[in-house]
Amino acid sequence: MITRPSTRPQSLLRAVVKQASALPRTQCRSKHTPPTWTDHQKQDRFANNGVPGFLSANAYQETYAKYSQYLCDKLTEYTQGTPDESVQPRDLHFQCSHRPERAALYNHAAMANHTHFFWEALTDSEDPAQRRPGMQTMRNIEMDFESVDHLRSEFLETADAMFGNGFVWLMKPPSAGGMTILATYNAGSPYPEAAPRRDTRDMANFNGRQLADDLKSGVAGRPRVIASGGQTAGSFGQFSANQTNRFTGLLNAQPILCVNVWEHQWIPDYGVLGKRAYLTAWWDCIDWQVVENRLSTVEPDNYGYGGNRRTRNLGSIEAVGRGM
Secondary structure (H helix, E strand, O other): OOOOOOOOHHHHHHHHHHHHHOOOHHHOOOOOOOOOOOOHHHHHHHHHHOEOOOEOHHHHHHHHHHHHHHHHHHHHHHHOOOHHHHOOHHHHHHHHOOOHHHHHHHHHHHHHHHHHHHHHOEOOOOOHHHHOOOHHHHHHHHHHHOOHHHHHHHHHHHHHHOOOOEEEEEEEOOOOOOOEEEEEEOOOOOOHHHHHHOOOOOHHHOOHHHHHHHHHHOHHHOOOOOOHHHOOOOOOOOOOOHHHHOOOOOOOOEEEEEEEOOHHHHHHHHOOOOHHHHHHHHHOOEOHHHHHHHHHHHOOOOOOOOOOOOOOOHHHOOOOOOOO
């Protein structure tokens, strides 16, 4: 005889939820927190006043404070009781970029890192030194883009042309020169350490049949490397078929500046049609001292500079994209 439970499935689910909510608060405490600001006073001013001339205090609260905490709460939920529960978002998104089965964890960690990276390079200061590129940054700009105006034009055009959510980055390799612009979609990462999730391809404009051919013959023209013995096992993991197509990256560079072109970042203050105005205002509020400091950690200031050398915009480099 087939028996049925006396309670409906919905009732059983409610019982489980009530039981979970009764857990001690110490077991629910968040271990992941938003990245630490270098300038805490600037963060406090943004919380109270926003970024004058660019973003409101409400935009800071909604798109940085609340959103970053939400992302970190999700990271805590996903990693509780695992070795990853104390790993910072930046390192966590590096680790998860190579593992497709951890895409949700990657997305939240990457967005926590990228959102912070964007906000920390904004300024409300009237100090001219923070409103213009530093000496080392200027040398690189003049070498690769000829002038700040040319960099501004190319950067804003790239960001305005992105038809979807994402970020646009100013990238710098450790060698002299080579400054480039890179567009990544959704939570795609600009870091070489997370190259499998660079996500520079707008999938709405991509030929799916070509992707299938790439996966068969090798990604981006590279020969396909087969695991030992030519055998694979499963869809994920070290010996999977996906692992043989692991994208190891083509760009040995680090980000020093970015603009956030997720719609939730600019629509509250600028409206649906205000993307261009948002981008224009952003450029006028860049904290170039932060950019200079980031550049100094990427490129030691011991190179000889000479002549102008244009570098290509890498926003069109193709890599398989994944959405949030």
